[in-house]
Amino acid sequence: MKFPRILRRKEKGGIANFTMRGVKREEEQRRSVFTRRALVLATGQLGLFGFLGYRLHTLQVEQGERYATLAEENRLSARLLSPPRGRVLDRNGQVVAGNRLNWRALLVAEQTSDVGATLETFSRIVPLADHERARVEREMRRRRRFVPVIVREFLAWEEMARIEVNAPDLPGILIDVGTTRIYPEAEHLAHIVGYVAPPAERDMDGDPLLQLPGIRVGRSGIERHHDLVMRGRAGAVQLEVNAVGRIIRELDRREGQPGQDIEISVDTELQKTIRGKIEEGTSIVVMNARNGEVLAMASQPSFDPNVFNAGVSNAQWRQLTANRATPLINKAANGLYAPGSTFKMVVALAGLEARAIGPGERISCPGHFDLGESRFHCWNRGGHGGMDMRSAIKLSCDVYFYELAKRLGINRIAAMGRRFGMGVDLDIELPGARRGLMPTREWREAQGRGWALGDTVVHGIGQGFYQLTPLSLATMTARLATGRAVQPHLTRSIGGRPARGGRPEDWPAMGIADRDMRLVRDAMWAVVNEGGGTAGIAKLPGGLGQMAGKTGTTQVRRVSREQRERGFRVESLPREYRPHALFVGYAPHDNPLYAVSVVVEHGTSGSGAAAPLARDAMVETFNRFRAAPAQRVADVVRGT
Amino acid sequence: MLLLCAVGAVGYVALYSAGSGNPDLYATKHALRFGFCLVMMLCIGFVDIRLIARAAPVAYVVGIGLLVMVALHGEVGKGAQRWVDLGPLQLQPSELMKIVLVLTLAAWFHRASWERVGNPFFLVVPAVLVLVPVGLIFKQPNLGTSLITAVLGGAMFWAAGVRWWKFAAIIGAAAAAAPIVYENLREYQRARITTFLDPESDPLGAGYNIIQSKIALGSGGLWGKGFLQGTQGHLNFLPEKQTDFIFTMIAEEFGLVGAMGTLALLMLVVGFCFLVAMRCKHQFGRLLAIGLGTNYFLYIFVNVAMVTGSIPVGGVPLPLISHGGSAMLTTMIGxxxxISAWVHRDAEFGPARD
Structure with a gap:
């Protein structure tokens, strides 16, 4: 800075040479000082202008692209379009899971400066319970700021009007119409169709659809099994929005893919009729014996799937889960039971195939079977006398099958059981359906226990470690009836395209000798239709053909020797200790179309409690499908 | 004159766009106001410069009076008392005060010889003249304008020939005092400084304006998005686009080219002020011209630096372009x-001898 020093020198000079022209000189001096200083100012200002120019250049040219992208992001907002969820139809096209309109109030966090204030105002217009507010706030934290969160669903018309009127005081609140799941048949098909619920954190599989408000995922049954197919794919609109998120215009729209309808094989009317006949703890499965379609599957008690849709409250949930009758459990596919005497056909076929016994070979039944120290009783204390296979099945002689099991060994029995679909995965479209257990020596040893011969003997009459579902018993019956390894299934078509397994030819032959099968079928026919058979009560009324079947009664509790000697009667036991009652059957005997299995928990006697239900179910099935006999029967047979 | 009309026209175009193609919203008012101010400017232009100089003390008293009025019962806008209601006109006295200060200082230093300017005691009075309004504006509180006013006063001192070492001393003292001042700043003023240092720290809060302004500027690119095509402005991402952020609007729609053009035009206006200052034969005119030029320059610089995120946001408009009466009125008075100084540049107006 030389400048000031020069000035100072001049200053001194000015004082020394003061003259008459002082004023003028002073003016000159001031002017020149001013000029220099003005130049300094001008230079500085020019420099600052240069700086601004440089800033602009940096922002607009060097970083222009980055900011252009940001501006686009500001301007564009992609919104997902929620596709309608596919429906579930029964075999007659009746809707058993549908969608209905649902007016909802949504809140978009990014469109309001104060979420709390908006909710406060909202609750003065439409009262919100504390737990509703807590849920909204929880979801707000979980979702991204631009994703709308449902504040209130199923708005009534007046509520909507009130919200619309107060819209200016409710920044961030929008009203839209969505769909909600409805199950017109409520509890009748709940175990089959299942239910939907809002997705939980663990359901978030990366599908953007799950972020949408009001979206539901299948939680059980068909809804869960076919969830992805029924969900469809999200569409998207690209919108131009302004700073407060108001939509200016739509730039681009990609329609999503609506979820596909699922047609299931169940006949709703049949299902309802059968359900009406059974009590708590009973389950019935009616199958098309030829192709494995499940025509009805009832389990009592049931529940109303509609309550899960809006989000079930804690109290409701506790009530459902704490109920000892387990309404949420589909006993037909999840309940596990020992098959009892209904299993005897399998033991018989194993014996015939292994040539452990001849069809005509007679085994004498004195009413009990001794193995070393142990004595195993026949249900008939007096004994059946000489029994061949046909009469042993017809009369359900236990001693015959004790002896046969002893000859076969457990593993050959179990192998035959698995061929009949028991203790194996049946791939039914019901998540949570149980595979069950077909015990073997190895299985027992894996538990660290030995397998005794006495165990084998007991398993010959279907008692012991077996854990089988009514569904697998129906499958066994269908396979006995047709000789084909049909698998039970519920899906007839997906989005109009027939699902696999609808035709009998889709299922392979069992590979069991025809002669053996005929013998066992004939014995099952005798159970129902011949004098002295254990289930004469299951005889069908005239004109419907004849049913073949087998009863079963399985002990829940061991009967002690003293009880036996005192002339014990099961009716004297409290209900929860009474034996389960079972019946399996198919009809018509000469041209099998339907297979049925019935399990009545603590029903005491297969012939007394289960057989009549099986008969009624079979009659109802015929009635439903006889309406237009030629077409109906053909329809059932073709399974299309 | 032509220059000013050009600037006014730029304002019209920009405001037309800010009103989303609706001239009634901002642009028409702007034009009317500009026309009114132009007439007033010409009237003032023909007043004798000596008369203006003599009016300086009166103007100063009026200016201070208005500031005090604001402090006592002004309109509260955006957390500060800045406005005073004068019938049909709402005025920001702080804007007027800057002009008045230039006028007053020019009048004061006009009478000062080189020697007297060197005398520290002679500087006490003008220093008080500067500090009183600065203090009042700071109390409003309006940190930005009070700083600008102080800098403006400093520029006047500099042009009048106050010795450089005094500036050095003041700047040094200010640097030492800065931390203490920061301690006493209002919450929102501190927020401005911190968000300036890191605007992304609060993208939806205090940093929103700066970020959106930078996005708008940057996305304009070299050639801009075209007239009425700016997305940031028209979709309201840009706040206060018709006032403080009007330059952003111009830069978004007309790109770097348009922004530089506007800047060049404004620079010419400042340059014209300097030209007048150089050509003036009397100290009063010189100081007046350079003060007004610097004042206008400070508006431009602070505004543009603000919208480009170079300095903290300060609510400073871009006069003659921004929508808003106060700044335009005072600028045009200036x-x-x-013009009066230009017209009477050769007038005999010696330093008063008293």
Whole structure:
């Protein structure tokens, strides 16, 4: 800075040479000082202008692209379009899971400066319970700021009007119409169709659809099994929005893919009729014996799937889960039971195939079977006398099958059981359906226990470690009836395209000798239709053909020797200790179309409690499908 | 004159766009106001410069009076008392005060010889003249304008020939005092400084304006998005686009080219002020012109630096382009005096001897 020093020198000079022209000189001096200083100012200002120019250049040219992208992001907002969820139809096209309109109030966090204030105002217009507010706030934290969160669903018309009127005081609140799941048949098909619920954190599989408000995922049954197919794919609109998120215009729209309808094989009317006949703890499965379609599957008690849709409250949930009758459990596919005497056909076929016994070979039944120290009783204390296979099945002689099991060994029995679909995965479209257990020596040893011969003997009459579902018993019956390894299934078509397994030819032959099968079928026919058979009560009324079947009664509790000697009667036991009652059957005997299995928990006697239900179910099935006999029967047979 | 009309026209175009193609919203008012101010400017332009100089003390008293009025019962806008209601006109006295300060200082230093300017005691009075309004504006509180006013006063001192070492001393003292001042700043003023240092720290809060302004500027690119095509402005991402952020609007729609053009035009206006200052034969005119030029320059610089995120946001408009009466009115009054200085540049107006 030389400048000031020069000035100072001049200053001194000015004082020394003061003259008459002082004023003028002073003016000159001031002017020149001013000029220099003005130049300094001008230079500085020019420099600052240069700086601004440089800033602009940096922002607009060097970083222009980055900011252009940001501006686009500001301007564009992609919104997902929620596709309608596919429906579930029964075999007659009746809707058993549908969608209905649902007016909802949504809140978009990014469109309001104060979420709390908006909710406060909202609750003065439409009262919100504390737990509703807590849920909204929880979801707000979980979702991204631009994703709308449902504040209130199923708005009534007046509520909507009130919200619309107060819209200016409710920044961030929008009203839209969505769909909600409805199950017109409520509890009748709940175990089959299942239910939907809002997705939980663990359901978030990366599908953007799950972020949408009001979206539901299948939680059980068909809804869960076919969830992805029924969900469809999200569409998207690209919108131009302004700073407060108001939509200016739509730039681009990609329609999503609506979820596909699922047609299931169940006949709703049949299902309802059968359900009406059974009590708590009973389950019935009616199958098309030829192709494995499940025509009805009832389990009592049931529940109303509609309550899960809006989000079930804690109290409701506790009530459902704490109920000892387990309404949420589909006993037909999840309940596990020992098959009892209904299993005897399998033991018989194993014996015939292994040539452990001849069809005509007679085994004498004195009413009990001794193995070393142990004595195993026949249900008939007096004994059946000489029994061949046909009469042993017809009369359900236990001693015959004790002896046969002893000859076969457990593993050959179990192998035959698995061929009949028991203790194996049946791939039914019901998540949570149980595979069950077909015990073997190895299985027992894996538990660290030995397998005794006495165990084998007991398993010959279907008692012991077996854990089988009514569904697998129906499958066994269908396979006995047709000789084909049909698998039970519920899906007839997906989005109009027939699902696999609808035709009998889709299922392979069992590979069991025809002669053996005929013998066992004939014995099952005798159970129902011949004098002295254990289930004469299951005889069908005239004109419907004849049913073949087998009863079963399985002990829940061991009967002690003293009880036996005192002339014990099961009716004297409290209900929860009474034996389960079972019946399996198919009809018509000469041209099998339907297979049925019935399990009545603590029903005491297969012939007394289960057989009549099986008969009624079979009659109802015929009635439903006889309406237009030629077409109906053909329809059932073709399974299309 | 032509220059000013050009600037006014740029404002019209920009405001037309800010009103989303609706001239009634901002642009028409702007034009009317500009026309009114132009007439007023010309009227002032023909007043004798000596008369203006003599009016300086009166103007100063009026200016201070208005500031005090604001402090006592002004309109509260955006957390501060800045406005005073004068019938049909709402005025920001702080804007007027800057012009008045230039006028007053020019009048004061006009009478000062080189020697007297060197005398520290002679500087006490003008220093008080500067500090009183600065203090009042700071109390409003309006940190930005009070700083600008102080800098403006400093520029006047500099142009009048106050010795450089005094500036050095003041700047040094200010640097030492800065931390203490920061401690006493209002919450929102501190927020401005911190968000300036890191705007992304609060993208939806205090940093929103700066970020959106930078996005708008940057996305304009070299050639801009075209007239009425700016997305940031028209979709309201840009706040206060018709006032403080009007330059952003111009830069978004007309790109770097348009922004530089506007800047160049404004620079010419400042340059014209300097030209007048150089050509003036009397100290009063010189100081007046350079003060007005610097004042206008400070508006431009602070505004543009603000919208480009170079300095903290300060609510400073871009006069003659921004929508808003106060700044335009005072700026045009200033230019009226400038014209008067130009017209009477050769007038005999010696330093008063008393």
């Amino acid at each position: 230019f009226g005096m400038l």
